[in-house]
Amino acid sequence: MALRLALCLCVYLLFTQGAEGSINDFDCVEIYKQPAFQHPLLKNHKIQETFSSYEDHEKSDNYEKKEHCPKGTVPIFRQRNGSESFHLNTSDHLGQHFATMETSMLDGSIYRGAEAEISVHSLNLQDNQYSKGQIWLENGYLGQLNSIQAGWAVHARLYGDSVTREMAMVKLGATTHNVLDISTGNWGLKLDNEVIGYWPKELFTELNKGASQVIYGGNTFMSTAEISPPMGNGYFPVADFLKTAHFKNVFIIDSNYKRAYIDEKKLRLYADYVECFRVTYLGYIGSNGMCFSYGGPGGRCSY
Secondary structure, three states: OEEEEEEEEEOOOOOOOOOOOOHHHEEEEEHHHOHHHHOHHHOOOOOOOOOEOOOOOOEOOOHHHOOOOOOOEEEEEOOOOOOOOOOOOOOOOOOEEEEEEEEOOOOOOOEOEEEEEEEOOOOOOOOOEEEEEEEEEEEOOOOOOEEEEEEEEEEHHHHOOOOOEEEEEEEOOOOOOOOOOOOOOEEEEEEOOEEEEEEOHHHOOOHHHOEOEEEEEEEEEEOOOOOEOOEOOOOOOOOOOOOOEEEEEEEEEOOOOOEEOOOHHHEEEEEOOOOOOEEEEEEEOHHHOEEEEEEEOOEOOOO
16 A cells, blocks of 8 residues: 655645544544644634645645535544643654655755655554654754654554554744745645645744755654564565565655655665664666665664
């Protein structure tokens, strides 16, 4: 199974989160009563009902055609006990591990989005663990880091089970100002050819200028210093797509809003503990475009 994911700085719809799983896991909430509007910076935000792609600016469908929920409402995941508190997947939390392909961070490049076809896998995790395959778009330094993250996750504490789901989250810096207005300046999330949500520009201090780094790959977390959960499909990466967790057709959206392959000179492969997790760049493979594989069994990965 593959998840076709695009994150774009374009004209997109406010958070209309989609996820795999039973509709019983969700409530149909009036669109202006969704949790995003509890943020003080979104007090007067008006939802855009139409939007255009970064490729051809043609009009696309809007939130009113979402399945399951009535017109004017959106599906919102029903929180379970303990799901109110969980760690964002950034390296400043102990217990994190990463296996990623990244763009250079200090070369001055600006990115308007990222796109990839991500393989999706089932894993059996404990309550204090999670495992994810995703894309990060980031800008800013410590204390002012803005990070948008989207992909798939197995997160037992958050969801109450080990079912694989699509996920998205935002980490914000300390203050918010200097918004960008290019069309709307909102960061959008597109799944396959459907826009399922966006992050309004009001939320950002650094990403409103574009992303300075794009990261693709896997992330795991354990809340103790004992056993790290598996990443990807639970095996070390190989070249066979049928046997490995992988990203295919990996693109960036450049500063001119054009889809492009990443310059290989600007690529960095990173695995913080190769005894547990690894990443392998596969290069360009026919219609699969730029590809890499990642993952590992986890285990005792503490330094």
